[in-house]
Amino acid sequence: MEELPIEPKGIFWQDDFVNAEHEQRLIEIFRTELKWPDRPGRISLHYGYTFDYKTFGIDPDIPYKEFPEWLQPLIPTTESRPPEQVCLQYYPPGAGIPPHTDAHMAYDQLYALSLGAPTIMQFRKGENRVDVDLKPRSMMQMTGDSRLHWTHGIKKRKNDTLVDGTVRPREDRWSITYRWVREGECECGNLDLCDVAQRRNGVEKEKRSVKELAAKDS
Ligand SMILES: O=C(O)CCC(=O)C(=O)O
Numbered sequence: 397m398e399e400l401p402i403e404p405k406g407i408f409w410q411d412d413f414v415n416a417e418h419e420q421r422l423i424e425i426f427r428t429e430l431k432w433p434d435r436p437g438r439i440s441l442h443y444g445y446t447f448d449y450k451t452f453g454i455d456p457d458i459p460y461k462e463f464p465e466w467l468q469p470l471i472p473t474t475e476s477r478p479p480e481q482v483c484l485q486y487y488p489p490g491a492g493i494p495p496h497t498d499a500h501m502a503y504d505q506l507y508a509l510s511l512g513a514p515t516i517m518q519f520r521k522g523e524n525r526v527d528v529d530l531k532p533r534s535m536m537q538m539t540g541d542s543r544l545h546w547t548h549g550i551k552k553r554k555n556d557t558l559v560d561g562t563v564r565p566r567e568d569r570w571s572i573t574y575r576w577v578r579e580g581e582c583e584c585g586n587l588d589l590c591d592v593a594q595r596r597n598g599v600e601k602e603k604r605s606v607k608e609l610a611a612k613d614s
């Protein structure tokens with residue numbers, strides 16, 4: 397994987413992680429074989445350990461779910477072990493995900509594979525806003541600054557306007573996010589974004605993104 401030459405630092409990228417034919421087979425499975433939650437907006441299916449949107453960690457009450465056959469060839473092999481948690485999400489046109497930082501306490505490495513239609517992901521830090529075009533079939537890894545010190549999100553909107561002015565309608569998109577449980581504690585010390593730093597400093601912070609995600613997912 398290659399690092400994108402942009403701020404935030406630490407976004408690693410691989411185009412064509414799967415080919416177009418493989419992508420079509422996957423989308424066919426997503427559309428016809430999987431049992432999705434029956435509600436509008438972004439919906440998720442979890443494999444491995446289940447992600448808990450209340451604590452942003454692993455849900456201890458839900459048993460481990462084996463990776464299905466279609467998922468096995470999509471598991472990144474660049475870490476020393478398979479991820480503990482994999483989440484398949486479907487974004488109907490117009491859906492998004494509020495700006496957030498994936499929990500530092502629970503997770504270390506973070507990868508995301510994009511399938512179907514492209515969409516713009518926005519990274520934010522303070523006043524800075526950086527749009528990254530998530531191209532289908534690309535695998536992205538967030539490390540360092542991009543993982544720890546910037547938020548990322550996808551705006552809820554029907555069209556994305558590209559840098560050249562093109563207006564691109566949103567279409568069906570799926571993403572697969574892969575998470576590895578952290579061994580040891582996060583030492584980044586970022587009181588705004590790090591749940592470890594917040595806990596150590598006794599900050600009981602109402603995180604907007606947590607509430608929004610919980611509301612969307614319940
Ligand atoms: O849909 C994506 O590409 C990323 C989703 C995301 O940020 C997350 O699930 O934490």
Ligand SMILES: [Fe+2]
Nearest residue numbers: 496497498548
């Ligand atoms: Fe995320």
